[in-house]
Amino acid sequence: MAGEDTMVVDAGRRELLPPGPPLPSTVQALAWALRPLEVMDRCYARYGNIFTLRVRRGRPWVFLTQPEHVKEVFTTDSELLRAGAGEANPLLGPLLGPRSVMLLDEPQHLSDRRRLLPSFHAQRMKAYGAMMGAVAEEQIERWPLGEPFALWPRMQAISLEVVMHSVFDGIHSMLERAHAVDGEWASEEKMRDELVTMLSDGPTATSLAWVFERLLRHPEKLERLRAELLAEEGEEYLDAVVKETLRLCPAVPIIMRRLTEPMHLGAYTLPAETIVAPCIYLLHRRADIYPDPLSFRPERFLEESAGTYSWIPFGGGVRRCVAVSFAQLEMREVMNTVLRELDLRPAAASSEGAARSSVSFAPDGGAIVLASRRMREALA
Ligand code: HEM
Secondary structure, eight states: OTTTOEEEEEETTTEEEOOOOOOOOHHHHHHHHHHHHHHHHHHHHHHHHHEEEEETTTTTEEEEOOOHHHHHHHOTTTEEEEOHHHHHHHHHHHHHHTSTTOOTTTTTHHHHHHHHHHGGOOGGGHHHHHHHHHHHHHTTTSSSSSSSSEEEHHHHHHHHHHHHHHHHHHHHHHHHHHHHSSSSSOOOHHHHHHHHHHOOHHHHHHHHOOOOHHHHHHHHHEEEEEEEEHHOOHHHHHHHHEEEHHHHSSOOOOEEESSSSSSEEEEEOTTTOOOOEBBHHHHHHHHSSSSSSOOOOOOOHHHHHOOOTTTTTTTTGGGGGGGGHHHHHHHHHHHHHHHHHEEEEEESSSOOOOOEOSSSSTTTOEEEEEEOOOOOHHHH
């Protein structure tokens, strides 16, 4: 890859950073704000596997696109890495509240994470699955038939309803555990911040919008999926479709951590305060890992299972999304219900691109479709 071996000395710090655009940070910030995906594509093409951008206050952001580097970050001691989510999205602090688990550092982060985890325990998934299917069924009743509409806001309504059903229950038991563990009630502000973290569930709705946007452009894959669902012989292909969508259209394109000390990574020594950014978007598009990477081909996940450090839509390490199973279950349940109830087709002639919303990247037309009800007899 061009420029991979070129090292640039950051004269101010006398540390070694990977190469990156030689533009003033204000220009880089502007390009990033307007076209982040294009900036990543271009830097990857120009500088290769690891590169540096200076986007916010000139602080270096080092983008990682190789599984080996990503593994190093995800397995590094959390003392060395601080939460970086607020850096990528300055809205996150005001949006989630400063006490949200996503923005906290150790030791508070881990103790809060432990309180959240039981709500997402495998034992609970069966009950959640039934609830998710029921919510989807009820919401689909309200969808317009025979006229174009955007799926994305409909998916937001579903995921909000789902999270309200599950998280209120979870919050209640969290309060009880907080009482039992700490001997005092968790503060109201803390509960508020946790609740907002859960309710601002952009990624599931966005991923659901993407899954239909992609599937409807590939009628033969849609038919394969529907045949599997109607035969009720497992959900292998359904799972592969979910995984391929999360690969090709990751709702969250980068993860960020802030270094508290210098870190050696490959040929480089990244100074303290650098942001290291495992880049989901670029890693998922590597041709050496995913041949013909821009094609939507769920079959690849039937042939080979998703790699821990090469398929990372939910991040990794001690900050990995707590809802990995929950979110994928929700996607499968909603897809299952929609495909059984409705025939969908795309309302726009060409595929939709990705546009940034407040917390994630969604189809720029909102996944516009036309729906008609499936004949019950056709299901028999
Ligand atoms: C397809 C859907 C989803 C995707 C793609 C997604 C993705 C992510 C990513 C990339 C992170 C950051 C991981 C890191 O920094 O390494 C994260 C963290 C988190 N997610 Fe999700 N997420 C999804 C759904 C959800 C849902 C439904 C919930 C809750 C109901 C949730 C709750 C959280 C929480 C609490 C964290 C912070 C974990 C921590 O810092 O320890 N996510 N998610």
